[in-house]
Amino acid sequence: MVGKFERRKDTVQELTESAATHVGQIATIIAGAVRDVTREIGDWVSDGIEMREAAKKAREDEGEDEAVD
Incomplete structure (x- = not known):
């Protein structure tokens, strides 16, 4: 039989692992x-x-065209 303390420890462990996974994905x-x-x-x-x-x-090319004329 699993004691109250161990159930809580397992719950906290699962929540921590889940949080770490989600934070990593985010x-x-x-x-x-x-x-x-x-x-x-x-x-x-x-x-x-x-x-x-x-x-x-384009401005430089335009200036060259004017110089040629």
């Missing part, structure tokens, strides 16, 4: 979300840099 989800958000922000900044460089090159 941390994994959050880490993945942070990674994905960081990647999107980086891609967005890269797009902005590329557009700025393209606009600069």
Whole structure:
């Protein structure tokens, strides 16, 4: 026969293990979300840099066309 103390110990142990598992899963989800958000922000900044460089090159090309005329 299992005593009252051992039943409580088993319950606490199961709850602790369950909590650790769920906290681990939540941390994994959050880490993945942070990674994905960081990647999107980086891609967005890269797009902005590329557009700025393209606009600069277009202005330079436009200036060269005017110099030729």
